[in-house]
Structures are given as C-alpha cells and as structure tokens.
Amino acid sequence: MSELVNESVKEIRRDLTYLAHWRTWEYVFWIVAFASIFVLPGHYLILTEIAWLALFALSLDLLLGYAGVISLGHAAYFGFGAYAAGLLAKHGIIAEPVLALLAAGFAAMLLGFATSFLVMRGSDLTRLMVTLGISLVLRELANRYSNITGGFDGLQGVIINPLLGRFEFDIYGKVSYIYCLVVLFVMFLIARRIVHSPFGLSLRAIRNNPLRASAVGIPVNLRLIAIYTIAAFYAGVAGALSTQTTAFTSLDVFSFDRSADLLLVLIIGGTGYLYGGIIGAVLFKVLQDVISSFTPQYWQFWIGLILVLIVLAGRERMSRWFDMTRRTALVTLGLQRILQRGGKL
Amino acid sequence: MTVALEIKSVEKRFGGLIATNNVTMNLQRGARHALIGPNGAGKTTLVNLLTGVLQPSGGQIILNGEDITRLPVHTRVLRGLSRTFQINQLYADLSPLETIGLAVSERMRHGRDAWRVLGSRTEINGEIYATLEQFKLTDVMHERTATLPYGRQRMLEIAVAIATKPSVLLLDEPAAGVPESERHDILAAVASLPDDVSVLLIEHDMDLVFTFAKYISVLVNGTLFAEGTPDEVANDPRVKAVYLGGLDHD
Numbered sequence: 001m002s003e004l005v006n007e008s009v010k011e012i013r014r015d016l017t018y019l020a021h022w023r024t025w026e027y028v029f030w031i032v033a034f035a036s037i038f039v040l041p042g043h044y045l046i047l048t049e050i051a052w053l054a055l056f057a058l059s060l061d062l063l064l065g066y067a068g069v070i071s072l073g074h075a076a077y078f079g080f081g082a083y084a085a086g087l088l089a090k091h092g093i094i095a096e097p098v099l100a101l102l103a104a105g106f107a108a109m110l111l112g113f114a115t116s117f118l119v120m121r122g123s124d125l126t127r128l129m130v131t132l133g134i135s136l137v138l139r140e141l142a143n144r145y146s147n148i149t150g151g152f153d154g155l156q157g158v159i160i161n162p163l164l165g166r167f168e169f170d171i172y173g174k175v176s177y178i179y180c181l182v183v184l185f186v187m188f189l190i191a192r193r194i195v196h197s198p199f200g201l202s203l204r205a206i207r208n209n210p211l212r213a214s215a216v217g218i219p220v221n222l223r224l225i226a227i228y229t230i231a232a233f234y235a236g237v238a239g240a241l242s243t244q245t246t247a248f249t250s251l252d253v254f255s256f257d258r259s260a261d262l263l264l265v266l267i268i269g270g271t272g273y274l275y276g277g278i279i280g281a282v283l284f285k286v287l288q289d290v291i292s293s294f295t296p297q298y299w300q301f302w303i304g305l306i307l308v309l310i311v312l313a314g315r316e317r318m319s320r321w322f323d324m325t326r327r328t329a330l331v332t333l334g335l336q337r338i339l340q341r342g343g344k345l
Numbered sequence: 346m347t348v349a350l351e352i353k354s355v356e357k358r359f360g361g362l363i364a365t366n367n368v369t370m371n372l373q374r375g376a377r378h379a380l381i382g383p384n385g386a387g388k389t390t391l392v393n394l395l396t397g398v399l400q401p402s403g404g405q406i407i408l409n410g411e412d413i414t415r416l417p418v419h420t421r422v423l424r425g426l427s428r429t430f431q432i433n434q435l436y437a438d439l440s441p442l443e444t445i446g447l448a449v450s451e452r453m454r455h456g457r458d459a460w461r462v463l464g465s466r467t468e469i470n471g472e473i474y475a476t477l478e479q480f481k482l483t484d485v486m487h488e489r490t491a492t493l494p495y496g497r498q499r500m501l502e503i504a505v506a507i508a509t510k511p512s513v514l515l516l517d518e519p520a521a522g523v524p525e526s527e528r529h530d531i532l533a534a535v536a537s538l539p540d541d542v543s544v545l546l547i548e549h550d551m552d553l554v555f556t557f558a559k560y561i562s563v564l565v566n567g568t569l570f571a572e573g574t575p576d577e578v579a580n581d582p583r584v585k586a587v588y589l590g591g592l593d594h595d
Contacts, residue, residue, distance in 0.1 A: 005471075005474065008478075008483070009471050009474050012442065012446075012464065012474050013464050013465070013467070015464070015487065016442065016443075016463050016464025017462055017463065017464040017465060019463075020462045020463065020464075193459075193460060193462075194459045194460075196462055197459045197460060197462065198447070198450045198451075198457075198459075198461065200459070201439075201443060201446070201450075201463055202447060204436070204438065204439060204443075205436050205439060205443075205444075205447055208435075208436035208437055208439060209435065209436050209437075211434050212430075212434040212436065213436075214418040214419045215396070215418065215419075215427070215428060215506075216427075216452075216508070216509050217420075217422035217423045217452060218419055218447075218451055218456060219417075219420075220419070223456075
C-alpha cells in the first residue's frame, strides 16, 4: 500500500517538474542563437536589434502570456530604461555599461511598481487605456523637459565606455551583439525559473480565473503587482540595451507604435511559452528587413496583411483542434458507457 | 460544542433593497448545517458576505473567535474559511494536478516563492496525491480541466476547497447540474468530508439536504425564517407554506 503511494508521490513530483525540464530543442535553439555570432558576421546590427526586441517581448510575455495583464503602453518602461541608461552614460554617473544597465532596469522597475497600482484597477479595456496613457504622459514629459532629454532632437553626446572596462564597442557591432545576446540569455534563464515556480503557477491560475485564485488564498493584486514590477525591469533593461548599443535615444522610445509593434511580435511568436517573444522578434525584424528592401515605403502594408493571415489561420486551426478533441472525448465517453453495460450497444 | 463561525446581525443593502436582513446564525464545530430557502432568498448573497466577496452594510462575522468582517477574500481562506461555487470556478488551462498543487502550496505559504521549481517539495506532493485520490481524480490528473466531464469538474471544485484545509466549508449547491449517473460520487464525497470540518450546505435539492444535514436554517427574503433539526423544519407549517406558496407563484 505505502509503496504504491510512494510511487504515486514520485510520479507527482516527476509530472509537476516535467515542464521545468530542458528540452532538446531548447538546447538547439540557444546553440543556434550563439552560433549566429560566428555564422552571420555581416548582420550584427539587425541581430542586436532582434536581441533587445526579444528581451522587450519577453517582458510583455511574462505579463500577458502568464498573468493575462494586457498592455498597450509597455514602451513606457522601455523608454524609461533607455533614457536612464543614456543619462547615466552621458553624465558619467555610472560609467560601466553593465552596472548602468542594471541601474536603468531598476529605475524602470521603480516606475513599474509605482504605476502598477493604477493598472491593477479595472478590467482589460481600462488597463489598455491606462497603460497607453502612462506611455503618452512619459513621452510628453520627456518632450517638455528637453533640457534634460534633448527633446525632439534626441539625447546627444552619449558615450558608452568599454564593457566591464575591457571590451570596446567596435564599429561592426560584434561586442554589442554578444553583449545583448548574453543579457537576453541570462534574463531568459531567470524568467524561465520564475514561470516554473509556485509563483509562476499562481500567475497562470490568476489569468485563468481570478475569482477561484483568490478563493484558494492567493492575494491576486499583490501577485499582479509583483509580476508587473518584474516585467518593467525587463522592459527597462531592453530599453537600456537599445541606448547602449546605439549611443543614442530619442522620444520615439515612448511611442505608441513601439508598444503596438511589441504586441505584433508576441502575436507572431505566440504567448505563454517564453520563446514566443524571441521567435516573434526574429520573424518580425527579418520580415521588416526583407519587405522594406523591396518596398521601403509600404512595408507596413505587408506586415499588416501577414498579421491578419496569422490571426485568421491561427483561429481556424484552434477551432479545428477543439472540434477534434471534443469529438475524441465524446467517442471515448460513448465507448466507456458501452463497456459499462458489458459491451452491449 | 464550540462555535466555528458566528454570524452576528449581518446586513446587506443594495440601495433600497435589503438582500440580507439582520441574520444571526451560529455554525458549530463539526456541524452538518444546511441553509435552504426559495429562489432569491439571499442564500448566495450570504455566502458572498461570509467569504468577503461582498462587504456587509452592518454586523459582524467571527471565525474561530476572530473578527473577519473586514478581511479580504484570500486572507479569510488562509484562516480556514473555504467555499465551493454554485457555478464551477476552475482553471480551464490547468490540470487537476496543478489546481490542487497550487491550493496546497498557497496554504503552506509557498506561493510567493519564485525561485524553487514547482513540485520539488515531497511533503506537498504527498498531500496533493492524497487529495486527488480522495476525490477519485488520479486518473484524469494530467488532463486540461476544461476537457473533463462536468461531474469530474464538480468533484474538482470540492477537492480544491478541501485542499485549502478549511475549518469551515461553505458548499454552494454541490450537486447542481450533475447528471444522475455521476450524482452518487458527489454525494459520497460530500458525506465523507472530514468530521472536524464544519460544513454549511446551501442547497435546493431537498433529498440531499435531508440526508446530509443535522441542522437546518431557512432563509426567506433575506431574513432568517426558521431553524431546527430536519424533523422540526420539515414539520413546520410556516416552512411548508413558504415552499408551497413559492411554488404557487412560479
């Protein structure tokens, strides 16, 4: 008896930890990502952009894909991190880029924590408006205080010191790319750890049913504030990377387009499995690059068209899948009944 | 006998409408207590007041000697007041294993832990297994909850509430909508709830009420109308009048 129970308890441990195990394709994914450093030496610029966009998308995936909190103004934290990194470097407050990156992330995190209380009020539609509003307010503040931010001309005169005091940012962008990729990888590992923890499971529960979540003792708002703050840190680091790798930042880091593009990235890649943001960022940037090379003016037309197709195809595939599982369930149920009656129809 | 849950002159007004009118009621430790009443009597409002979904306009709610009237929903659960819902409130995308696992881990206050891998604590896993076993859910524990038959979901609804180890359990129409073939399992599960758990059953189904309850309170128009043992309530002419009268108006 107790042996049987022990076996079952072990089984439960195995099943609960199953999702947290590394799959073969994940190893392959990251080997390919790091191999790109050597295989695609002529494309460091776009690869760098992909890396920080992927980190930015990872941030929104934590929020939207796991906790179900939708945002149309995630650029607020990206932009805040971008300006923080720019100002820290320009005024030599924190000269070393990695430390400045962390500081910029924490600045965005503080902003995220402070604004999370606004976002937690209300339903999805309210959240869309509040998040959008926060990013617009920040953009106008940055515009108004142009003596600090440089206003419409952008933040000029940013000089980024060598990484860790040793690695100079080179003209080909190799150091930039390796830097972004390593930061992305480390932060991905942390995010992966978070989503497979009890805390991560409680976020998925809240997304599924906040009423039930609170009825098993989960402090729903506290958990959402926590993940919102964490996501703001991720977005801030992504923004800081964009400043550090270009030695420049401007008002458009706060723009609505940036928040909207981010949603596109996640829709293309898929939410709720962490890789969606990274895959989405790769596809989005490559599509943008390919399409704009033959139609520089109208590339957004094609992006829009592809988006519509993805959503339509996705929805159809999903409904077909649901039909199939329902039918399988019905057939199984029917068979069970027949068996219960001793095989008679 | 000691009192597990004290409801003291609880009132709830929505504007001019009085949904709960000065209700005073005691739930003894280990009670099998049923709350009945015609449609719209305010039974679910009372449950929402007890669990903290609604704030009472007046009165006090005391759980195991502690005033919980102003506490938020999740804190009441952690102090031992749990409930099931009339309409299933489950996590569609999670499996029963994850659902129960989460309830147990939250009760043990591990829910804030963002660094440990889920499922790595043996003492929790043992309890998860025992709960799944008790409600006969081990065979479907890996399925998505949304794909389970209704009766199994109903079992899971009760199992989640039990996984929070309540001292007081509010069962809101546990057998509602369950097909006849699966009813037996639900009734058996309800009958075999631990003795030390005080249960308040809110139910329409008189068969279930009279087999389960040792004490019955009748709520009519938000007011406590009658109380007593099943025999006393069944033979109370006023209760009969309310139920038959209610039928006349239907």
